[in-house]
Amino acid sequence: MTRWPLPPHMARALQEARLAAAEGEVPIGAVIVKDGQTIAIGRNAPRQIHDPTAHAEMVAIRAAAKALGNERLEGCELWVTLEPCAMCAGAIVHARIARLYYGASDPKGGAVEHGARVFDQPQCLHRPDVYAGIGGPEAGELLRDFFREKR
């Protein structure tokens, strides 16, 4: 069977997720792209830096806003290995991310197609275009391996 190759931005997000695992963090990685260029990367880091908000998406969004000198990331894409939680989905709205690409679905903690469904709320001020399931098997395998080793 020939497997369709991963888009390079998702491959990069998965690489960040692997680095997170090596640091003892839940393996989730994110990349922010503008006009085809990577402007920020992030990986999950809450334990290392004692910051409960340091999810991969948050780290990448904050770095991108700093790089652009603008709290709004208009025209930017966020690539992340796992379905964002409510916190990260809310940050995606505040940052005005144009397009969201994510890997694995997260029925337990996700808030895009599960639970709080942040972008589906009538009050939601900004809705990114959402593309799910890109690199999902790879992202899911990383997470399963990580939690298997923890046990």
Place this chain on the structure above:
Amino acid sequence: MTRWPLPPHMARALQEARLAAAEGEVPIGAVIVKDGQTIAIGRNAPRQIHDPTAHAEMVAIRAAAKALGNERLEGCELWVTLEPCAMCAGAIVHARIARLYYGASDPKGGAVEHGARVFDQPQCLHRPDVYAGIGGPEAGELLRDFFREKR
């Protein structure tokens, strides 16, 4: 008419909100308290520091986690002048905040009693005790004054 005095932690959060307004930011302030002691404060700052995640609650939660050297703020109270949004409610869950006290309700952006109702989702891993409406009139007046001057 005698007005019931504001609890001191909410008075402090309102003071932070006023400082935010003076800096040109939407006036929202937050305080984190542990064992009766203020361990962190925060005010809304997204424009100033180019950080779309820099809501008052997020600033306070990150500072408290740093101060305690722990990503979990067990036993901590968060006092904030406005109903938290989805991002901040999600962060409150991740941080394991024990009690949330907020001032004004926010039908447009709130995600506690409105919209995403983050703590009411079946998957929600941690639910703080929630006390609403403390200092609500004062918090609402600050916001109305701010937006009136902006027009």
